[in-house]
Every structure is written in C-alpha cells, then in structure tokens.
Amino acid sequence: MTLFFIGLGLHGAKGIPLISLEIAKKADKVYLDAYTSPISQYEINSLQNLIGKEILTVGRDFIEDGLEIINQARKKDVVLIALGDPMVATTHMDLRLRAEKYGIKTHVIHNSSILCALPGETGLHVYKFGKIVTLMKSGSTPRATVYEVIHENLTHFLHTIILLEYDHSTGFFLKPNEALESLLNMEKDFKQGIIDDETFVIIASRIGSESQILSGGKIKSLIDKDYGEPPHAIIIPGKLHFTEIDALKTLLKIDDEQITDNSSKAKILAVNMIKKYVMSARKALLKARERSEAEKKNFNDLFENVECYISDAERFLNMGKYELAILSIGYAEGLLDSLRFIKELEIEW
Amino acid sequence: MTLFFIGLGLHGAKGIPLISLEIAKKADKVYLDAYTSPISQYEINSLQNLIGKEILTVGRDFIEDGLEIINQARKKDVVLIALGDPMVATTHMDLRLRAEKYGIKTHVIHNSSILCALPGETGLHVYKFGKIVTLMKSGSTPRATVYEVIHENLTHFLHTIILLEYDHSTGFFLKPNEALESLLNMEKDFKQGIIDDETFVIIASRIGSESQILSGGKIKSLIDKDYGEPPHAIIIPGKLHFTEIDALKTLLKIDDEQITDNSSKAKILAVNMIKKYVMSARKALLKARERSEAEKKNFNDLFENVECYISDAERFLNMGKYELAILSIGYAEGLLDSLRFIKELEIEW
Numbered sequence: 001m002t003l004f005f006i007g008l009g010l011h012g013a014k015g016i017p018l019i020s021l022e023i024a025k026k027a028d029k030v031y032l033d034a035y036t037s038p039i040s041q042y043e044i045n046s047l048q049n050l051i052g053k054e055i056l057t058v059g060r061d062f063i064e065d066g067l068e069i070i071n072q073a074r075k076k077d078v079v080l081i082a083l084g085d086p087m088v089a090t091t092h093m094d095l096r097l098r099a100e101k102y103g104i105k106t107h108v109i110h111n112s113s114i115l116c117a118l119p120g121e122t123g124l125h126v127y128k129f130g131k132i133v134t135l136m137k138s139g140s141t142p143r144a145t146v147y148e149v150i151h152e153n154l155t156h157f158l159h160t161i162i163l164l165e166y167d168h169s170t171g172f173f174l175k176p177n178e179a180l181e182s183l184l185n186m187e188k189d190f191k192q193g194i195i196d197d198e199t200f201v202i203i204a205s206r207i208g209s210e211s212q213i214l215s216g217g218k219i220k221s222l223i224d225k226d227y228g229e230p231p232h233a234i235i236i237p238g239k240l241h242f243t244e245i246d247a248l249k250t251l252l253k254i255d256d257e258q259i260t261d262n263s264s265k266a267k268i269l270a271v272n273m274i275k276k277y278v279m280s281a282r283k284a285l286l287k288a289r290e291r292s293e294a295e296k297k298n299f300n301d302l303f304e305n306v307e308c309y310i311s312d313a314e315r316f317l318n319m320g321k322y323e324l325a326i327l328s329i330g331y332a333e334g335l336l337d338s339l340r341f342i343k344e345l346e347i348e349w
Numbered sequence: 350m351t352l353f354f355i356g357l358g359l360h361g362a363k364g365i366p367l368i369s370l371e372i373a374k375k376a377d378k379v380y381l382d383a384y385t386s387p388i389s390q391y392e393i394n395s396l397q398n399l400i401g402k403e404i405l406t407v408g409r410d411f412i413e414d415g416l417e418i419i420n421q422a423r424k425k426d427v428v429l430i431a432l433g434d435p436m437v438a439t440t441h442m443d444l445r446l447r448a449e450k451y452g453i454k455t456h457v458i459h460n461s462s463i464l465c466a467l468p469g470e471t472g473l474h475v476y477k478f479g480k481i482v483t484l485m486k487s488g489s490t491p492r493a494t495v496y497e498v499i500h501e502n503l504t505h506f507l508h509t510i511i512l513l514e515y516d517h518s519t520g521f522f523l524k525p526n527e528a529l530e531s532l533l534n535m536e537k538d539f540k541q542g543i544i545d546d547e548t549f550v551i552i553a554s555r556i557g558s559e560s561q562i563l564s565g566g567k568i569k570s571l572i573d574k575d576y577g578e579p580p581h582a583i584i585i586p587g588k589l590h591f592t593e594i595d596a597l598k599t600l601l602k603i604d605d606e607q608i609t610d611n612s613s614k615a616k617i618l619a620v621n622m623i624k625k626y627v628m629s630a631r632k633a634l635l636k637a638r639e640r641s642e643a644e645k646k647n648f649n650d651l652f653e654n655v656e657c658y659i660s661d662a663e664r665f666l667n668m669g670k671y672e673l674a675i676l677s678i679g680y681a682e683g684l685l686d687s688l689r690f691i692k693e694l695e696i697e698w
Contacts (some may be wrong), residue, residue, distance in 0.1 A: 009459065009460065011459070015366045017363065085461060087469020087470070094592075096600075100600065116459060119436065123446070128480070129480070132475065133476065243439075250449050326672055330676040331683040333679075334683020338685075341650050341651040342648055
C-alpha cells in the first residue's frame with residue numbers, strides 16, 4: 001500500500017488541502033508528527049474532527065525508529081501529517097527512503113513552510129535569498145558556520161534566513177533576543193565586522209498563524225522586545241532593491257532610518273583591504289623614487305612596472321575582480337621590496 | 350474589506366486548503382491568475398465546482414493594471430487565486446503593496462511552490478540550496494548572470510535551481526533540452542570549466558501533478574529526451590552528501606556512475622591556478638639561481654625570500670585561504686621579476 005506524507009502548511013488545521021483531507025479520510029491509519037514543529041491541542045482536535053477519525057500524535061523516537069509505520073504501510077494506507085512541508089525535516093525524508101527501500105510506495109502532498117512564506121510576507125525577492133542556517137543554543141550547528149553563511153551571503157548581497165532551534169520534547173526554543181545576542185557575540189569572536197547594533201534584521205514570529213508578527217529594525221531596537229511563542233526565524237537582509245525597501249515599509253511598517261544595507265559592511269572589507277595595500281604601495285613607491293634619486297640610482301624601469309601593477313590592482317578592484325586585484329598588488333609589492341632584499345635600496349612601508 | 354491572495358499549491362484544484370476554500374466561498378469576487386503558471390481548463394472547472402461560484406480567469410494585463418481588483422476590494426472581499434505560492438510572482442506582490450497603500454487590508458494564504466517542493470522530491474538538503482535563477486530564452490535575464498550564479502553556488506558547494514521561462518500569453522515555454530543546450534553554450538562563452546557533457550543535472554517536470562517526473566543524470570544522457578508539458582525546472586547539484594546520493598538513487602532511480610560532484614570542477618579551478626603559479630615560480634627561481642651563479646652574482650637573500658613566499662602560497666592554499674595564497678605567489682613573482690626590470694638578471698618563466 002502507500003505511505004503518505006502530508007503537509008499541514010502554516011495556517012493551522014484548516015490549512016490542510018482537500019486532496020490531503022480525502023487521503024486521510026480513506027487511510028487506515030493517521031499519524032501526526034508533534035515534535036518537528038509546535039502544534040496546539042486545539043489544532044490537533046480540529047484536525048481530528050475534520051478527518052473524522054482518530055489521529056495518533058507521535059514523537060521523535062517513534063518516527064526515527066519508524067518500524068511500526070513501515071510495517072503498517074506494507075498492507076495498509078498510512079498517513080503521516082506534519083506542519084509546514086512534510087519533507088523539510090530530515091527525519092521524514094529518512095523514513096520515506098527506508099519505506100521506498102522496503103518497496104513501499106510513498107507519496108508526498110506538499111504545503112507551505114516558513115522558508116517558502118518568508119519572501120512573500122516580507123517582500124524580499126525570492127531570487128535574493130542565499131543559503132539557510134539554523135541557530136541552535138546547544139551549538140550543534142557550530143556558531144562559526146552560522147557566521148560564515150551570513151558573511152558569504154552578504155558578500156554576494158544575498159539575504160540569510162536563520163531558523164531558531166525548537167525542541168518539542170523539552171519545550172525549549174531559542175528566543176529571538178538570545179539569537180541576536182548570540183549573533184553579536186559571534187562578531188566579537190570572528191571579527192569580520194559584518195554584524196553590530198546597527199545591523200538591520202527582521203524577526204518573523206508564528207508566520208501564517210493568526211498571531212503572526214514581523215518586526216524589522218536595527219538589532220539595538222529589537223533585542224529587548226518580547227516575541228512570544230515559537231516558531232521564530234530571523235532574516236539578515238543583504239543588499240535591498242528599492243522595491244524590497246518599499247515592501248518592508250508597507251508591510252512591516254518599518255521607518256526608513258531603521259533600514260540599512262548590511263551587504264556594504266561585508267563588501268567594504270575586501271575592498272578596503274586592497275585599497276589600503278594600493279595606498280601603502282604608492283607611498284612606498286614615492287619614497288623609493290626620492291631615495292633612489294638622492295642616491296643617484298636608476299630603477300625607473302622597475303618603478304614604472306610597480307606603478308603599472310598598482311594601477312592594475314585598482315582597475316581590477318573596480319571591476320570587482322578581487323583575486324586579480326590581489327595578485328597585482330602582491331606582484332607590485334614584490335617588485336618594489338626586491339630592492340631591499342638585494343641591498344640596493346631601503347624600502348619603507 | 351480585504352484582498353485575499355490564495356495559493357493553489359502544486360496538486361491541482363484539490364490542492365486548495367480548507368481555509369482558502371471557506372474564504373473563496375464567502376468572498377464577493379474570485380479571480381484566478383492564469384498566466385504566471387499553466388493551469389488546464391479541467392482544473393479551472395473543478396475549482397469552480399468546489400467553490401460553487403464563478404471564477405474569473407484573468408491574464409497579465411488585468412493583474413498588472415490591478416485597478417479593477419483594487420477598486421472592488423475597497424467595499425468587497427476579493428480573492429485572487431494563483432498556482433503555487435501566491436507571493437512568488439512579483440506581479441502579485443506589487444498588487445498587494447498597492448492595495449495596502451490604498452488602505453485595503455490584504456491577507457495571504459500560502460501554499461507550496463516548486464521551490465519549496467524540490468528539496469523534498471529530490472532528497473537534496475534544503476540547507477544546501479544557493480541562489481535561484483530563471484533562464485529565459487528571450488534572454489531578459491542575461492546568460493552571464495545565470496552562469497555566474499551557478500559558478501558562485503558551486504564554489505560554495507551549493508545546489509542551484511534554474512527555473513525555465515514560461516509565457517502563458519504566447520504559450521511559449523523553454524524546453525529542458527534547449528536549456529541544457531544553452532548551459533553548454535554559456536560554458537563556451539564564459540569558459541570557467543564548470544559545465545560540460547558530464548555535468549550531473551536533475552530535470553524536474555510538472556512537480557506535484559499526477560504526471561510529475563524527475564530525471565537525473567549527466568547532461569549528455571538527458572539532453573535528447575522529451576520532457577513534455579511545463580512547468581520544468583533544472584537543478585545543478587553542488588557537493589552531494591552521502592544521504593543525498595542515497596536519496597537520489599532511491600527516489601529518482603539514478604545509477605551511481607551518472608552522479609558526479611559538480612562542485613569539484615569549480616573548486617579545482619582556483620586551486621589549479623595557484624598550483625600552476627607555484628610550479629612555474631619554482632621553475633623560474635631554479636633557473637634564476639643557476640644563472641646568477643654562472644654570472645657570479647649573489648641574490649641569495651632575495652632568492653630565499655622568493656622561496657619563502659612560494660611556500661607560504663602553498664601553505665595558504667592548503668588552508669583554503671585563496672586570497673592570501675594569491676597575494677603570496679604574486680609577491681614572490683614580483684620579487685623575482687624585479688631582477689629582470691633592473692637588468693641584473695634574465696628571468697625566464
């Protein structure tokens with residue numbers, strides 16, 4: 001028979017599509033995953049009334065073990081209902097794969113998940129989201145990884161969605177405030193200068209539910225607020241298109257001065273580094289020219305090449321070709337410094 | 350009153366959630382967007398029967414103009430139904446923002462879209478998808494952008510979803526074969542060595558529908574097949590986790606030898622470039638040492654520094670610090686070449 005994975009989406013019991021309702025009504029057994037996302041007893045009851053048969057609420061161990069579900073699916077139609085999209089949680093994917101390997105047909109009815117809904121709720125363009133990360137208090141995702149992903153995305157002007165840990169078994173969930181605190185601490189540790197009090201973030205709470213709230217602003221103006229029950233997610237926007245800014249102001253009612261371009265921080269870093277090299281190379285070249293004149297030495301051919309490669313570095317920088325810019329400035333520095341190593345001329349940096 | 354945006358999801362008329370059905374039944378006016386995604390007359394009729402009232406099928410101009418919808422929403426509850434998630438299409442977002450600015454309440458009932466469903470249907474981890482692109486035959490997205498996004502994602506080991514153009518007004522859709530052809534041509538033009546006949550891709554056709562097909566394999570083995578009606582999308586996987594490979598083999602029935610690591614191509618590029626520089630610098634240094642001995646000149650101090658910076662480049666390379674590796678090798682080359690510019694020694698590369 002068939003093992004059906006049905007997504008409940010973001011809109012409570014009534015978020016279930018007709019096709020899923022039909023499948024669940026016909027099915028011999030209906031399970032509800034109550035641990036990958038929070039769901040209230042009220043919603044569970046309404047879902048039960050809609051389907052008109054008993055729903056067995058199951059937890060982590062039951063799904064991870066999965067043997068009972070798989071054995072039943074050999075001879076019966078079994079349904080596993082999950083909030084959001086049923087395949088986002090890896091446990092469900094694992095279960096699906098194991099069933100398929102046992103020769104059991106599996107079928108997925110997809111639904112919305114917070115990842116799909118966030119672009120539409122914020123007005124941020126779906127094409128401008130980069131890699132997604134989850135922030136765990138327990139730190140089972142290394143903080144360095146979270147920070148790196150944000151940095152990577154920002155250097156490519158992309159938005160980052162940060163999902164916040166939720167653990168049904170213990171009822172623990174990472175509060176947005178703690179998450180922001182943790183982001184500021186990462187900055188202290190990894191020092192790439194991409195996150196500070198002024199960083200513009202969006203906190204998405206209970207997306208799709210009646211009590212959905214989206215709060216946008218600088219970290220300093222959001223870090224002390226209370227965001228209530230989970231689920232929560234944080235968005236670190238990258239470069240914002242004017243239509244995105246318009247949407248944020250219209251949908252989230254954010255004031256202009258709260259909205260800043262986080263990506264500039266990340267980009268400025270590489271650019272500034274090269275600019276600094278270029279400047280100091282020019283200074284060193286200038287001193288070297290003076291000194292060689294004073295010492296009646298002629299390195300003009302070399303100096304002109306140094307000058308050329310410094311200009312190349314600037315040109316590549318403006319073209320956004322950072323590797324070539326670095327290669328050129330490195331080469332220019334080498335040319336110049338050589339005079340020091342062969343004791344021909346003192347080079348000051 | 351309220352303007353409701355309702356997503357139909359991926360599973361046809363019956364993909365509509367109960368909550369959306371209730372809203373549509375109560376609404377004074379129900380529109381269906383028939384241009385951002387393909388929908389059959391059969392599905393439109395079934396949807397009409399489910400809602401039990403007339404559905405007005407509208408096209409691009411009507412929604413982009415939007416005035417009629419907005420004016421009706423001032424005093425009536427108006428519903429606009431769209432396939433997939435209603436907010437993925439920017440036209441719908443524009444309409445929502447304009448309505449909000451007119452003081453009209455808007456409400457979105459989200460649903461699944463191909464972007465949300467693809468991870469679950471392929472088994473590729475949702476955390477490993479990078480930026481999304483659309484490939485247009487008409488080329489309104491520059492081909493360079495599509496190629497750059499794939500390259501960017503691959504260098505960070507990420508998967509790329511490429512949506513293929515669909516234009517309801519003309520009935521035109523970009524066939525997966527043409528898209529693959531176009532990817533191979535991009536490689537000819539931009540020469541980063543990331544795409545060829547051996548590149549492993551996944552073609553997703555009509556995801557969520559009864560006739561859904563997922564085909565995975567090397568471009569050469571997929572480029573001549575027929576993929577039928579739209580919508581289609583192509584995935585260029587990045588680095589694959591063994592659980593992802595397991596899922597692809599189980600769900601898509603792909604043979605092992607069809608699956609290759611596309612990301613290696615992109616990474617190897619930077620690495621090979623630096624390795625090549627390192628090698629040629631060593632060769633040039635060797636010759637320079639010989640020649641300076643022959644000419645009874647002493648540049649040992651300089652040569653040792655060149656040697657040091659070449660080794661630094663290698664060390665940084667092994668640490669994955671490409672910028673520093675490039676800076677070091679550039680510096681080493683500059684040190685060595687200087688002797689040529691000051692006519693002290695012939696340097697051969």
